[in-house]
């Protein structure tokens with residue numbers, strides 16, 4: 001039996017659904033029932049009728065699925081698939097920060113542990129961060145964590161001054177820098193720029209647009225699902241893409257005539273790539289690695305995730 005047939009057989013036996021993030025290996029994206037961005041996958045996890053969710057992504061995503069669907073068995077094919085951004089703030093650090101600003105509203109990116117979400121008022125993803133912040137009383141101070149580049153993007157878009165931003169970052173997106181972006185943008189003067197707001201070059205893109213080096217209409221700050229939506233109507237011959245390179249698989253399928261060129265072709269998340277076809281088969285065969293969350297933590301974290309899901313951009317890339 002091929003690994004694909006084995007996955008199909010085991011999936012039916014277990015009544016399992018496979019969810020995959022847009023940065024997964026192409027063969028994992030292709031075999032998944034749903035491939036999408038963080039928000040779309042959270043929605044799928046909350047709504048599924050399956051008994052088992054196999055989450056092909058990183059640990060915080062599988063943890064969110066468990067929090068949203070506590071009655072289901074949630075598996076991740078390799079529990080070591082972590083996230084440098086989620087590691088950039090601990091629950092203890094957030095508790096200390098909150099103690100300094102007791103009246104502030106805490107907005108956390110979903111790239112955080114369940115313990116951090118439990119101390120959060122409302123979560124956000126890159127596709128709805130602006131909507132989430134705009135939903136908060138303009139007079140309330142906001143603590144935004146952990147991504148500094150997404151925080152800067154939200155601050156710029158909302159024009160809000162009362163946001164304090166935690167200095168965390170994702171090592172993959174922070175490594176996509178302004179110098180590379182400027183060089184590529186000049187080498188491809190007509191190409192639109194699809195930029196994930198977690199990128200180190202996000203500020204540079206706005207700066208380059210402000211300086212007239214790049215026309216502002218070329219700059220599109222998008223979540224991975226937003227990139228896919230935009231690609232479906234893409235007319236340009238070349239598009240420059242600033243995000244993890246796993247995204248190119250789906251973009252290329254959405255617009256086969258367009259050449260999607262990575263701004264940094266080395267921008268690969270080693271955690272996302274820990275999920276392989278072999279591990280997916282083993283996961284379904286042996287029902288591992290099971291993801292669990294302490295029920296008290298899960299209850300508090302669920303409130304912050306559900307507030308997000310009820311609001312803002314419905315998510316895309318499904």
Ligand code: 13P
Pocket residue numbers: 022036037038039111125126127170198222223224225
């Ligand atoms: P989105 O898919 O929500 O844009 O998130 C990107 C990411 O880095 C997830 O780890």
Ligand code: SF4
Pocket residue numbers: 058082083084085086111170171172173244269270271272
């Ligand atoms: Fe985390 Fe960055 Fe990998 Fe996304 S790409 S999972 S934010 S380390």
